[in-house]
Each structure stands twice: as structure tokens, then as C-alpha cells.
Amino acid sequence: MQFSMRTHLGKVRKTNQDYIGLYKNKNDQVLAVLCDGMGGHNAGDVASEMAATHLGHAWSKNNLLSIEEIKQWMTQEVNVVNKEIHKKSLRFEDFQGMGSTIVVAVFLETVVLFGNLGDSRGYILTNDQLIQITEDHSYVNELMKKGQITMNEAKKHPNRNVITRSLGIASKVEMDYFSIPYTDFLSVLLCSDGLTNQLSDETIHSILRKDIDKEEKVDTLLDGALENGGTDNISIVYAEKA
Amino acid sequence: MEIGERINKRYKIIKNIGSGGMANVFLAKDLILERDVAVKVMRYDFRNDETSIRRFKREALSTTELYHPNIVSIYDVGEEENPYIVMEYVEGMDLKKYIHENHPISYKNVLAIMDQVLSAVNYAHEQGIIHRDLKPQNILMDHEGNVKITDFGIAIALSQNSITQTNSLLGSVHYISPEQARGSMATKQSDIYSLGIILYEMLIGEVPFNGESAVSVALKHFQEELPSLRNVDTRIPQPLENVVLKATAKEKEHRYKSAEEMRVDLATSLFPERSHEEKFVPVIDDNGETKVLNPIVPPKKVDQVSDTPIESSTKAEGNIQKKDTKKKKWPWLFLLLLPLIVGIIYIVSLPNDVSIPDVAGMTETEAEEALTEQSLVIKETLFEASDEFDEDTVTRTNPRIGSIVKENSEVTLYISTGKETMPVADYSNENYERTRAELTELGFTVESTKAFHESIEEGNIISQSIDEGAEVVPLETTIEFVVSSGRPRFELIDLSGYSENSVMDYAEDNNINVAVTYRSSEDIPEGQVITQSPEAGETLYANSRISVEISLGPEEIEVQTVTRTVNITYVDPESEEADATNQVIIYLEDNERSLDEIHQQFEITEDREITLTFLLSPDSVGAYRIERDGEIIEENNTIRVDGQESEDTD
Numbered sequence: 001m002q003f004s005m006r007t008h009l010g011k012v013r014k015t016n017q018d019y020i021g022l023y024k025n026k027n028d029q030v031l032a033v034l035c036d037g038m039g040g041h042n043a044g045d046v047a048s049e050m051a052a053t054h055l056g057h058a059w060s061k062n063n064l065l066s067i068e069e070i071k072q073w074m075t076q077e078v079n080v081v082n083k084e085i086h087k088k089s090l091r092f093e094d095f096q097g098m099g100s101t102i103v104v105a106v107f108l109e110t111v112v113l114f115g116n117l118g119d120s121r122g123y124i125l126t127n128d129q130l131i132q133i134t135e136d137h138s139y140v141n142e143l144m145k146k147g148q149i150t151m152n153e154a155k156k157h158p159n160r161n162v163i164t165r166s167l168g169i170a171s172k173v174e175m176d177y178f179s180i181p182y183t184d185f186l187s188v189l190l191c192s193d194g195l196t197n198q199l200s201d202e203t204i205h206s207i208l209r210k211d212i213d214k215e216e217k218v219d220t221l222l223d224g225a226l227e228n229g230g231t232d233n234i235s236i237v238y239a240e241k242a
Numbered sequence: 243m244e245i246g247e248r249i250n251k252r253y254k255i256i257k258n259i260g261s262g263g264m265a266n267v268f269l270a271k272d273l274i275l276e277r278d279v280a281v282k283v284m285r286y287d288f289r290n291d292e293t294s295i296r297r298f299k300r301e302a303l304s305t306t307e308l309y310h311p312n313i314v315s316i317y318d319v320g321e322e323e324n325p326y327i328v329m330e331y332v333e334g335m336d337l338k339k340y341i342h343e344n345h346p347i348s349y350k351n352v353l354a355i356m357d358q359v360l361s362a363v364n365y366a367h368e369q370g371i372i373h374r375d376l377k378p379q380n381i382l383m384d385h386e387g388n389v390k391i392t393d394f395g396i397a398i399a400l401s402q403n404s405i406t407q408t409n410s411l412l413g414s415v416h417y418i419s420p421e422q423a424r425g426s427m428a429t430k431q432s433d434i435y436s437l438g439i440i441l442y443e444m445l446i447g448e449v450p451f452n453g454e455s456a457v458s459v460a461l462k463h464f465q466e467e468l469p470s471l472r473n474v475d476t477r478i479p480q481p482l483e484n485v486v487l488k489a490t491a492k493e494k495e496h497r498y499k500s501a502e503e504m505r506v507d508l509a510t511s512l513f514p515e516r517s518h519e520e521k522f523v524p525v526i527d528d529n530g531e532t533k534v535l536n537p538i539v540p541p542k543k544v545d546q547v548s549d550t551p552i553e554s555s556t557k558a559e560g561n562i563q564k565k566d567t568k569k570k571k572w573p574w575l576f577l578l579l580l581p582l583i584v585g586i587i588y589i590v591s592l593p594n595d596v597s598i599p600d601v602a603g604m605t606e607t608e609a610e611e612a613l614t615e616q617s618l619v620i621k622e623t624l625f626e627a628s629d630e631f632d633e634d635t636v637t638r639t640n641p642r643i644g645s646i647v648k649e650n651s652e653v654t655l656y657i658s659t660g661k662e663t664m665p666v667a668d669y670s671n672e673n674y675e676r677t678r679a680e681l682t683e684l685g686f687t688v689e690s691t692k693a694f695h696e697s698i699e700e701g702n703i704i705s706q707s708i709d710e711g712a713e714v715v716p717l718e719t720t721i722e723f724v725v726s727s728g729r730p731r732f733e734l735i736d737l738s739g740y741s742e743n744s745v746m747d748y749a750e751d752n753n754i755n756v757a758v759t760y761r762s763s764e765d766i767p768e769g770q771v772i773t774q775s776p777e778a779g780e781t782l783y784a785n786s787r788i789s790v791e792i793s794l795g796p797e798e799i800e801v802q803t804v805t806r807t808v809n810i811t812y813v814d815p816e817s818e819e820a821d822a823t824n825q826v827i828i829y830l831e832d833n834e835r836s837l838d839e840i841h842q843q844f845e846i847t848e849d850r851e852i853t854l855t856f857l858l859s860p861d862s863v864g865a866y867r868i869e870r871d872g873e874i875i876e877e878n879n880t881i882r883v884d885g886q887e888s889e890d891t892d
Contacts, residue, residue: 096261097285140425142457148464149424157425164455 001107004214005237006222010194011230017044018192018235023056026063029108031056032237036101036120036192043098047085047168051100054081067113070106071177074115078175085168099168103134103190112188114178118163120192124185130205133178137165187240194232198225214240243268243283250322253281269331278331279317284324298325305394308369312362314382314392332390337378345447349482349512352444356508358389363437364501366394367430374428376436377417378443415456416449420492423460431494434504438489446474481511484522496524499630506600506644598645598653601636609636609655621652627662629717634658661715668710669703674725677703685716692727700728729783736778737771742792745771754782757789768795801833802883804856808876810868812848823847829867832856837865858883
């Protein structure tokens with residue numbers, strides 16, 4: 001796989017609270033991490049950076065191979081960093097209430113393993129469409145899953161920004177996992193809601209299907225999100241088959 | 243914020259008195275007016291986000307117009323590092339804590355607190371402001387038992403949709419109406435739902451719907467029937483439980499029409515006359531439409547002895563009942579008992595207390611009858627606009643419906659003039675977002691389409707679907723705006739391969755000018771675009787100019803014939819042979835031939851003149867070399883057309 005990634009402040013925010021990273025373990029397997037921090041002044045970027053770098057550092061030291069081992073490892077490490085963020089947020093007034101979403105993709109031999117907390121998303125790209133693999137842990141998505149509101153109502157809901165799982169808020173977290181075989185997709189996209197709130201799935205799909213190199217694709221996505229308002233930080237990690 | 247820090251040089255922080263998801267609240271000293279104030283400082287700074295700042299200020303300022311003894315006054319709104327709101331400081335505790343510390347609270351006390359809450363909410367509703375986030379945490383109680391509602395209408399100002407939040411719903415979700423949980427717009431009935439839940443909590447000591455997550459609580463609001471209050475506390479009179487049930491009906495149409503209606507129903511819920519009422523159930527009527535089975539409160543005379551001061555009875559002369567007049571037989575006794583008798587007469591002669599019947603929704607005539615039946619006198623009839631009551635029906639009374647008054651009191655009737663209309667203004671060239679926010683707040687549904695416009699700035703309004711001056715009911719009106727996307731512009735396409743005519747068509751379609759130049763090209767077929775400026779992908783506005791180069795096809799090479807006549811001298815080769823010859827070789831270079839190849843070869847025995855013919859184009863150079871018996875006798879490499887050759891021949 002070949003990777004390309006960008007993170008951008010956007011046009012409105014004063015700080016970039018997103019954090020993205022790519023890390024290799026001892027077997028040269030790549031872990032892609034994207035975190036969207038939240039809370040106060042300087043707290044959100046602290047939380048997202050703590051989450052991504054902790055996980056990346058820990059990844060670089062392991063040599064796991066099987067999906068099951070990796071899920072176990074991930075759950076354990078995510079809970080470790082969750083506790084660290086939570087403790088820090090309680091200890092310092094400035095950090096009160098800080099937290100972060102997280103979405104990861106682990107590129108294994110035959111499958112990609114996605115994991116997430118919150119509303120940052122993992123997608124795969126096929127010939128015809130962009131498919132969201134992760135399920136948002138958000139108030140509106142959960143109401144939608146229960147059949148209480150429609151997709152349209154969810155998009156307009158005043159509480160669409162409320163997420164129901166995240167790092168740093170509760171004392172224990174449970175990540176959801178999804179594994180997708182390589183044969184099912186052309187490329188993989190991780191992004192923060194700063195991208196998906198500004199660009200439709202169709203637009204993202206058509207940009208990623210263009211005959212341009214991966215850096216240009218990511219730049220085009222970013223430019224599109226900025227043009228449509230850029231009200232939030234925008235982060236993109238893109239992986240294409242070599 | 244640190245203790246002692248000053249906000250805007252005016253408000254000196256004394257201590258933190260609360261932290262919420264979106265804001266911290268501080269007790270502060272207003273150094274100018276020398277009074278204690280509460281300052282709510284938003285946690286998020288949207289310094290770069292002008293729209294949000296404007297919205298926050300507008301929302302917060304709209305509530306500064308609320309003056310009511312049971313609503314916390316807003317004094318000031320501003321932004322320093324973060325936006326803040328300065329408001330009345332209420333010393334005491336919030337209702338959540340009050341319930342926690344005082345449960346069980348006497349019904350009488352519950353009613354007294356709710357009466358203040360309801361009259362405040364009703365007042366705000368009449369001003370067109372919906373709270374949207376009523377919960378015990380927003381209801382403050384001072385030490386005298388006065389109730390003050392805070393955060394009126396600022397739920398919207400406080401919400402920042404683009405900022406991700408967690409848990410921020412948990413405080414409110416227990417009180418939120420099903421329609422709000424679904425994301426629909428909050429109405430008066432949404433506030434009434436929340437008030438029903440608050441009433442439930444005051445009576446039972448805990449909220450009716452609890453769960454581990456905001457979602458699970460929201461689901462219960464949608465789906466689960468409210469747990470019966472009378473199952474928990476059998477002493478609760480049915481009419482009191484009915485108030486909670488009606489206020490918290492799942493469908494907002496089944497709830498009270500107004501906070502005032504709820505207040506009246508609650509205020510009379512403990513009257514013994516009402517104790518027989520049936521449990522409230524919303525029902526479907528014959529037409530299939532849902533209708534509320536409303537326990538009608540028959541206006542009843544109240545037989546409780548009133549605490550109201552005696553002087554109000556002076557109007558009731560002539561109503562003295564003739565009792566005990568036969569006691570004359572014992573005048574001394576009569577005299578002795580006189581003060582007592584006078585007292586008794588005085589008491590029995592008092593006019594009865596009556597409650598003002600619920601005349602809301604009646605016609606004026608019906609209301610008059612209902613009031614006369616209660617021996618009440620209409621003082622005057624006034625008109626006012628009402629969203630709730632049809633034209634020509636009663637909206638309210640003064641004193642309020644349900645108030646306990648003496649017989650023969652004067653009552654003012656208010657008659658609806660129908661829904662409040664307002665004239666539509668001219669919004670052309672106004673900022674659309676700002677207009678949308680203003681109109682939405684007024685109740686309009688606002689829609690927009692985009693269009694280019696030569697002079698109206700991007701984001702401003704070009705035209706509106708309703709003419710200026712039209713009188714409309716905001717809540718029933720959808721107004722559509724055409725919003726400028728700025729000057730007409732488009733992305734210049736790649737014109738390569740276009741013919742001159744197609745370029746002109748394209749230019750005409752997009753209203754641009756084209757400057758055309760022509761040149762020949764080896765690669766681009768004649769008549770097609772070779773280069774364009776600006777490049778493809780550039781954004782162009784109408785009337786701008788592009789230039790293209792059109793191919794003339796490959797350059798035509800004009801080959802000319804140039805001749806040179808040279809004289810080759812015969813040299814006797816000092817040989818024994820009689821007819822010795824000179825061997826001559828001529829090399830020639832032009833467009834088609836090269837100096838490397840022999841052009842002509844012959845023998846001479848005498849001088850010979852020979853003419854060489856060159857095929858040359860204007861920029862090519864021809865050359866020749868003549869060898870005689872292996873010796874170069876003449877060469878020239880400067881043959882040009884037009885006879886421009888320089889005379890440097892050897």
C-alpha cells in the first residue's frame with residue numbers, strides 16, 4: 001500500500017485538534033491513526049496527540065501477526081491511553097473535559113482491520129462507491145440505528161455533534177472492529193468529520209477515482225472541504241494499492 | 243479565569259459557582275454598579291468565527307428583553323477571550339438540589355413553585371422566546387422561596403454544532419421532549435413537556451426516565467409510557483397526576499396549548515371538587531384525528547374561607563342576610579352579643595370567592611355568559627394578536643384564568659385578532675445568513691437558491707419570494723431567497739482541439755471576449771487552438787478576455803532556385819599523353835543535397851563554364867566545392883536566395 005496524508009487547520013478554528021500518523025511495527029505492518037480532539041482551549045490537541053503517539057509508539061515495538069492478537073493488543077493500548085488522558089483531564093483545569101475520537105486502520109497480510117471510537121470514519125473505495133466501514137458512535141447515528149430518525153433528520157439534528165464514545169471521557173472504552181479483505185477495495189480512507197461534513201460521499205468518490213496521483217487526490221479533497229467552508233479541522237489519511 | 247481576574251475591566255471574579263459542558267459560571271463583582279453578578283463564560287472561543295459570535299450575541303441579547311420576577315435578568319453580553327453573559331446573581335440553590343434536599347415536598351409547595359415557573363414560562367412564550375432547555379438545574383431558588391429561571395433561550399446560543407461534544411446531553415436529555423430528541427424545532431409545547439417532567443420529579447423525587455446513555459433515555463421519551471405517579475404515591479390526587487400526564491403527552495398536540503393553561507389546571511388540581519376526575523388519556527376521535535380527552539374543570543365556587551383582607555367586601559352592600567333579628571327580646575343580651583353578631587353578619591355577608599372560569603377559546607358572548615354566571619363583571623374588552631387562539635375568541639383574562647377573586651370583581655377580556663402578522667421587509671443586498679437567522683427566530687421557514695450576480699456580493703440576497711410590505715404570519719410562511727454566489731464565473735476549459743468557431747461559440751456562451759492570433763504549427767492541425775491564456779482550470783468572470791493561438795498548419799517552405807555560374811579552367815597536366823584531361827568533381831549542398839556526395843563528375847580538355855542550380859528556402863544556405871584532379875579549386879558555402887551571398891569565394 002502507498003500512503004498519503006494531510007491535516008489542516010481549516011478556515012475558522014484557531015487550533016488544529018486533529019492528529020494523524022502512520023507507524024510500522026517490527027513486521028513492517030502499517031498502523032494508520034487519525035484522532036479528532038475536543039475540549040477547551042489547548043486541550044483537544046493534547047488529547048488527540050497523546051492518543052495517536054501513544055498508540056504509534058506501542059505499535060512500533062510489537063511484532064504481532066494475527067487479527068485476534070492485534071484486536072486484543074489494540075483494546076488494551078487504547079484503554080491505557082484513555083486512562084492517561086482521563087487522568088490528565090482531571091488533574092489540570094485547562095485540560096478539563098478533553099477527549100478525542102480515534103479511527104485506526106491496520107494493514108495486515110490479507111485484510112485491513114479498522115477500529116474506531118466516536119465519529120471519525122474509515123472508508124473503503126470501490127469502483128462504484130465510497131463505503132463507510134466504521135459506525136459512528138454518535139447520538140444521531142444511534143437514534144438512526146434504532147429507527148427513530150431518518151438519515152436526513154440526522155444530518156440536520158441540532159445534536160448531531162454529540163458523540164457517545166470517545167477517548168478520555170469515561171474510565172473504560174470499547175472499540176469496534178471491522179476487517180475487510182484486500183480484494184474488496186481499491187483504496188482506504190480515514191478522515192475526520194471536517195472532511196465529511198463538507199464533501200458528499202459522491203464527491204469524495206469521484207475525486208479518489210480520478211487519474212491523478214495519491215498526493216493530488218488528498219490535496220483535492222482538502223481544497224474541496226476548504227472551499228465548502230472549512231469550519232472544522234480537516235484530516236485525511238489515504239492508502240492506495242501500489 | 244482566575245479569582246480576582248477582571249472581565250472587560252468591569253467584572254471582578256470572586257469564585258466559580260458552576261461548570262457546565264459549554265460554560266463556566268462565576269460569581270463576580272460589577273465594579274461600576276457595585277453589585278454581585280453571575281458571569282457565564284463560554285468554554286469555546288470562536289474568535290475566528292464571526293458568524294457564531296454574532297449569533298451568540300443576538301441570541302443572548304434577545305433574552306435581555308425579558309423582564310419578569312421569575313426570570314434571571316441578563317445585564318450584559320460581550321466577548322473578551324471568550325464570549326460571556328453577565329446576569330443577575332441568585333443566591334440560593336437550584337431546583338435539582340432543592341428536590342434532593344427536601345423530598346418529599348408538600349403538594350402545596352410544589353404547586354407554589356410550579357406556579358412561579360409556569361407564569362415565567364408563559365410570559366416568555368408570549369414574548370416569543372422558547373427556553374428549549376428547561377430542567378431543574380436551570381431553575382434557581384433564592385432563600386425567600388422565589389423561583390428564577392435562567393438560561394432562557396440561550397440553549398441555541400450555547401450550542402455549537404461543529405464542535406464535537408460528549409456527555410453534554412446528559413443533563414438535559416431527561417427533560418427533553420420527544421420532538422427535540424428527534425431534532426425537530428422546539429416549540430412552546432416542548433417547554434411544556436419539560437415542565438411536566440420537572441413536575442413529576444418534584445412530586446416523586448426522581449426523573450421518570452433514566453438510562454445509561456443519552457440515547458437510551460431519549461428512546462424512553464419516544465416509546466415508553468410515563469410511569470404512573472399514583473403507583474409510587476397513592477395520595478397524589480388524580481387531577482394533579484393528570485397535569486403531568488397531559489404536559490408530557492408524546493404528541494405535542496395532546497399537551498397544554500399554553501403554559502397558562504397548564505398553570506390554571508395545576509392551580510386548581512387540589513380542589514376537592516375535581517377529585518372525581520378520570521385519568522387523562524389522549525384519544526383518537528371519530529374522524530381518525532387525535533383528540534385530547536380533556537377533563538373539563540367546571541368553574542366552581544370555592545368554599546374555602548379566604549385569607550384575603552376584609553376590605554374587599556365593602557362592595558357587597560345590600561347582600562346582608564337577615565338572621566337573628568328576633569333576638570330583640572333580650573336587648574341587653576343583644577347589646578352584649580352585638581359585636582359578635584356584627585362579626586357574624588359581617589362574615590356571612592362577605593361575597594363568595596369564585597375562580598375565573600376558563601374562557602380561553604370561547605367567543606366573546608360565551609365568555610360573557612360564563613363570567614356573568616360566576617357573578618363577574620367585564621371591565622373592558624381588549625384585542626391582541628395570538629398564535630394560539632382563533633380570531634374573535636378569548637385569549638386570556640386579567641386577572642388570569644383560575645385566579646380566585648370575589649364575586650362582582652371586574653375582569654378584562656382579551657380577544658384574539660388572529661395570528662400576529664408582520665410586514666415583510668426588503669432584504670435585497672442583505673447578508674443571507676444573518677437574515678435567515680433573524681427570520682428563523684421570528685418563526686419563518688427560510689429557503690434559498692443560489693445564483694450569480696454581477697454586482698451583489700457573494701452571500702447577499704438578490705431577490706425574495708414575498709414582496710416587501712406583504713403582511714404574513716411568520717409561523718405559516720416560507721420565504722425563499724435567491725442568494726448571490728458572486729459575479730458570474732466559471733472554470734475555463736481546455737480549449738485544445740477546438741476550432742476557432744467552437745472557441746467563439748464557447749466565448750459567447752460564457753460571455754467572454756477572445757483575442758485570436760495565428761501562427762503555423764508542425765503538430766497542431768490547421769484551424770485548431772495551439773495555446774490558450776489563461777490556462778484551463780482558471781476561474782474566469784464574465785467579460786474577461788482570453789487569448790488563443792490558432793494553427794495555420796505546418797509552415798510552407800518556399801523553395802527557390804538559385805543559380806551560380808562558375809568557370810573551370812583547364813590546366814595542361816604536363817603529361818606525355820596528347821589528349822590529357824582534367825578530372826573535375828563538383829560537390830553541392832542545398833535543401834536536397836549534401837556536400838558529402840558527388841554532384842557532378844566529368845573531364846575537361848579545355849576551360850568550361852558550368853551552371854550550378856541550388857534549391858533553397860529563405861533561411862537555408864547552399865554551398866559547393868569544385869575539385870580538379872583532387873585539388874580544390876573553388877568553394878563557396880554562402881549561397882542564399884535573393885543573391886545575398888557574400889563575396890568570400892576563394
